[in-house]
Amino acid sequence: MPESQTHLMNNYRRLPISFAHGDGAWLYDHKGDAYLDAISGVGVCNLGHCHPNITAAICRQAATLLHSSNLYHIELQQKLATELAAIAGMESSFFCNSGAEANEAAIKLAKLHGHKRGIQTPHILVMEGSFHGRTMATLSATASRKVQAGFEPLVPGFVRAPFNDIAALRTIAENNPNVCAILVEPIQGEGGVNIPSPTYLTELRTLCDTYQWLMMLDEVQTGNGRTGKYFAYQHENIHPDIVTTAKGLGNGLPIGVCLAQGAAAQLFKPGHHGSTFGGNPLVCATALSVIETLFNDSLIERAQRLGHYLLQGFKDILEGSDYIEAIRGKGLMIGIVMKEPCPELVELALGQKLLINVTADRVIRLLPPLTLSDEEAEIILKKVCKLIKTYAGDDRSRPRQVR
Ligand SMILES: Cc1ncc(COP(=O)(O)O)c(C=O)c1O
Incomplete structure (x- = not known):
């Protein structure tokens, strides 16, 4: 209908x-x-x-405990964070319910990082051709006018650069001291399956190190085995500071995660961020079963x-x-x-x-x-x-x- x-x-x-x-x-x-x-x-x-593994995990957990809230410790959340840390080579996780929310967490971490560095109006570099979600901050980070039109004023603080163009980023780096992070998809999905040069992420890593930018990878679409590695950045020998994923992690149940390592993993303090449903026992049990199945099979x-x-x-x-x-x-x-x-x-x-x-x-x-x-x-x-x-x-x- x-x-x-x-x-x-x-x-x-x-x-x-x-x-x-x-x-x-x-x-x-x-x-x-x-x-x-x-x-x-x-x-x-x-x-x-x-x-069948996922259906069984959902049924088992649904009969045990769906939700208790983040007022309390959630063992399955800790277990999933440990698994993801080992797979990704990252330290810690924040769980939420979608890709856009995972990116919102990353954007908030970038702002904290910028302020910590003494930048009053921190800017995040985002790419032409990108898609990061439909919340106000993530649609502002997204490159599509179709996604943004009608929702002005957009969230400020995003600077756009061409995708797969390290020289352009270097020029921005030399001219904009407010940039404190870069948010990029390792392969642009909605933008048209745009694959950068094989050394793009490695060069980005070097640039981020030079200018103290957080390297934030949006693996909402590319993560969870899709590209032939658990995360697409694992095709190159690098580690981002922050990686977000969602979609395939729950195989249909809504779960998103923002993973961080190093200084970025220490930025959130109690009260900085949260989610009522984020990382509840049901979605964590499901994601654990997804990961187990991906590797076992x-x-x-x-x-x-x-x-x-x-x-x-x-x-x-x-x-x-x-x-x-x-x-x-x-x-x-x-x-x-x-x-x-x-x-x-x-x-x-x-x-x-x-x-x-x-x-x-x-x-x-x-x-x-x-x-x-x-x-x-x-x-x-x-x-x-x-x-x-x-x-x-x-x-x-x-x-x-x-x-
Ligand atoms: C790369 C990327 N980031 C973020 C999102 C937004 O995810 P969600 O729709 O779960 O909020 C998507 C969705 O297509 C995506 O492909």
């Missing part, structure tokens, strides 16, 4: 379908028709839908292997076509860049019982579950290529259904 005929606010442009249940890489509509999910709820259900290596297979497959079939600009990806985060805007492809794919996404107007984005079977990967490869080829041969103003 369209939103205008319901009691929901009209803030989403939804596709004309709803799903009744899910199983692995498949979602089923109310008639029982199966759709292959190559977007995983926008990079959330990395273990697929209704993974070698799913991060699987993301690397399947990602390589799919990327190479797309290149073999599509590269060089006059409607393709680029094909890029890391692990199971893949972008096929068309030369022209192609928003209609999402609905055409739906007609073929395939769930994909188009971001930045013309980037077909695939974020399939890491549990995808080889056969399912093959179906995605074939269906996506067929869809693109048929679409590119169509009259753009009247796209046809793919047969």
Whole structure:
């Protein structure tokens, strides 16, 4: 039913379908028709839908304790923080409920860091093409005018720089002594699966050390195994001061985390920040089960292997076509860049019982579950290529259904 005929606010442009249940890489509509999910709820259900380990962990914890509040110690929160610290090489965690909230925590840490350094109006460097969320501070940090329009005045204190351009950052560093931190996605997701040069983060680390900036990485989308390492920064031999993640950490339950190390880990004092639901026993038990499953089933290596297979497959079939600009990806985060805007492809794919996404107007984005079977990967490869080829041969103003 369209939103205008319901009691929901009209803030989403939804596709004309709803799903009744899910199983692995498949979602089923109310008639029982199966759709292959190559977007995983926008990079959330990395273990697929209704993974038995996760369902069991949720049921177990729901029957034990859902919530007690951060007025008290929460053992599962401590356990999850310990796990994440070991995986990430970080020291401490603040738990919240979403990616935007994790970034809000990072932004607050940056402000504390700036003030501690004696900067009265601390500035945070953010990138062109970035997406950090929809709260007032995170939409101000986001590069999209579409996201910001109508919500002015924006939160001040963000300075924008081109992505993947260390020289531009150096110039800013020399001219703006108020900068105290940089917030960057290791691979830009919503911006179009933009992958920086292989030494970008290492060079950023050096720059941050030189100017005493906090290096803050937004791994809300790239984290939790998606790119073939637990965190995307682990492809390079560096440690950020702060890393945020959410999405895949709960495989569908809302959890976000802001991790910090070194001086940044000591900035929050009691009363500085908080969240009623953040890190409650239910979401922590779930995230612990997600992490255990990712490692026990070698799913991060699987993301690397399947990602390589799919990327190479797309290149073999599509590269060089006059409607393709680029094909890029890391692990199971893949972008096929068309030369022209192609928003209609999402609905055409739906007609073929395939769930994909188009971001930045013309980037077909695939974020399939890491549990995808080889056969399912093959179906995605074939269906996506067929869809693109048929679409590119169509009259753009009247796209046809793919047969
Ligand atoms: C890189 C990045 N940061 C932040 C967010 C915001 O996360 P949430 O929607 O959970 O607030 C997203 C969501 O797509 C994202 O991709």
